[in-house]
Amino acid sequence: MDKVAAIWNKSHPDIQITVNKQDGGDAAVTKLLTAIKAGSGAPDIMQAEYQKIPTLVSADALVDLKDQGAGDLKKEFTDGTWNAVTLGGDSVYAVPQDSGPMMFYYRKDIFDQYGLSAPKTWDEYAQDARTIHQADPTKFLGTFSSGDPGWFAGLSQQAGASWWGIDGKAWSVDIDSAATKKVADFWGGLVHEGVIDNNPMYTPAWNTALNDGTQVGWVSSVWGPGVLEGNAADTKGKWAAAPLPNWDASKPSNGNWGGSSTAVTAQSKHPKQAMEFITWLNTDPEAVKALAQVANIYPADVNSSAALSTPPAFFADQADFWSIAAQSSKDVSSFTYGPNVNVAYSAYTDAFAKAAESKDSAQFEAALNTMQSTTKNDLVKSGFTVK
C-alpha cells in the first residue's frame, strides 16, 4: 500500500499521504473506535472491511462522503458493493476498494483421475465429495470451517440471504431465513455423512492437508491463489479455478468473502483532501493497476480488467482466471450487514464449532437458531429499534 501512496505523493506535492500499517482488520477497528471515544488519535483515512462499516457508522466514526460528491462514483462499482458502503441509503460511508467474490479451487489432477469435472451445482459438489472420499477415505473435497464466519456469510449471500435489513426506522435480523437454513443443512449433511472434513481452515493441519493432497478442493474467494501459493507450494500447477457451484445452474448467483473499502474518519481535519485521495486510489486507472499488481488485491472498480491481464502466478496456466473472477463478481447478490456483525460472527464461531464437533446435521440448524437469537437479543438489549 505504501508503494501505491508513493505514486500519489509524487504527483500531488500539496497533499501528502503517510501509510500506517496495522495488524489486521479487527485490531485496526478496535483502535479506531478507541480513538473516537477518546476524542483524538484517529488517522484521516482508514481501510475498513465491508462488514465493519455499520459498526463504525453506529459509533459515529466515519464521515458521510455524500457531501463530497461521492454519489458520482456509483457507476464505478457493482450494485452489491455500492450497497455495502451506503447501507442501502443515501449516505456514502466509504469508497469500495477490493472485493472478494467467491470461487472454487480444486485439484485438477485428482478430478481427472476419478473422471470428474468442476461441479456446476452444489448437488454435483456433494456427489463429487462422496466419489472422492469413497475412493480414497483420506481425501476430502473441502471442510466445514467454524472459524470463518465470513465464509459462511458469503455462502448464505449466494443462496439469497441478507442477514440484516433496514426497514424504515427499524433493523431486522434474518439469519435463520430459509436461504441460510438451506446452506447450513447442506454442509451439516456433508459433515454428518463424513464426506467432507469438519475442522477449521487456517490451521497447521489444514495447511498440511492442502499441501499433501488430502484436501483436494477449497470453497474460497478470488484471493485464494495467494493462500494456496503460501500453504500448498508443492502442488503448484495441479489446481484449477472455477466459478462457485450454484444452487440453480440456470440462475447463477454469488457471494463475497472478504473485501474492503476506504473511509474518511470523523476526526479528519482534511475530509476534502482525503476524499480526493481515496477517489483516486480506488478509481484512477493507474492507482487501480498498482493496487492489483503491487498490493495483490482484486479491485472493486468494474473497469479494472486492463490491470488484470496475466493470471496469478499459482494459476499461471489458467488464462481465463480473471474472466471467471469478473463473472463471479458480477453475480454477487446484495447483502446488508448490521451494526453488530461482530456479535453474529462470534456466535457463529461458537455455535457452529459445537455443531461441527458433534457431526450431527440437526445441530447445524440449532446453531443457526442460536446465532439468530444471540444477534437479535444483542440489538434489542443495546436499544436498537428491531422489527
Added chain:
Amino acid sequence: MTTTITRAKRVAIPYAMLTPAIVLFALFMAAPILYTVVMSFQTVKVEGLGLGSGSKKLQFAWLDNYVDAVTDPEFLASVLRVLLYGAILIPVMLGLALVFALLLDSRRSRAVRFSRVSIFLPYAVPAVISSLLWGFLYLPSVSPFAYVLKAVGIAPPDILSSGLVIFAVANIALWGGVGFNMIVIYTALRAIPSDIYEAARIDGASEVQIAWRIKVPIVLPSLIMTGLFSIIATLQVFAEPTTLKPLTNSISSSWTPLMKVYRDAFVRGDIYSAAATSVLIALGTFALSFLFLRVVQRRAFGQED
C-alpha cells in the same frame, strides 16, 4: 552549627519519599480499578437505527450488568470449567514440583545444576509460544507423536476433541508451571539448616523419612504460597486456550471467564458488561484465596503461634 529538622518537616519527609509510589499506584492501579467498577454500573443505549450521530447514550444501569453476568449460563459454565481445570492442574503441578525439588535436594542427586535449569526453562517460554508449539504437537496430521504412534499401528487420539481438550490445556500450563513452583520450593529446602538432617540421620531416619517427616513440613508455607498463586492463575487462565482456539472446534470464545470478558469487551464491544464480569471474577478470586488461606493457615503456620 546544628542541623535542626522542624516537626513539620519530620512529618513530611516520609510522605515525600512515598509520593512516587503512591502516585504510580493511584494512576495505574487504583484509578483503573475504580473506573472498571464505575463502568460496571453503566450501559450504552442506542436509539432507533443507531446510525446518526448522537444516537448513543451512556446510562446508569444499576445492577443490570451484574444480573446479566450471573444469570448467563455461559459464565457459570466457564467458571465450573476452570474449577475442574484447577482441580486437574494444581495437584499434579505442585506434586511434580515438590518431587523434583526433593530430588534435587537429595544428597545422591547428580547434575543438579543442569537438571534445575532444564526443569525451570519452560517457565521462561511465554504461554502464547508454548501453546503454539503444543498446538502443533496436538494436531494429529502434523504431530511427530501421532506419526510415531501411526508407525507402530496405534491410532493417535485426537487430544483437541471436546472430551480431552481440558487436559490438553492443563498440560501446557503444567509444562510451563512446574519449573517455577519447583524453584520456590527448592529455595525453601536449601534454607533448612543441615544439622537437622544430621540429627535425624543419627536417629536412624532414612532419606525418604527425612523428606516426608522433616522437609515437607518445613516447606509447607512455600507449598501454600505456590498453591495460592496457582489458584489465582487458574481462575485467570486465558493465553493457552485463546491460542489453541483457532485450531479446534472444542474451545468456545467463553471457554474460561477471562476469555468471556475479552470477547464481551473487544469482540462484542460491550465493555460495560465485561467490566461487571471482571469485578465478579476479582471478588471470586479474593473469596477463594481467603477461604484457602483460612483452611490451611492453622495447619501450616500453627507452630509459630
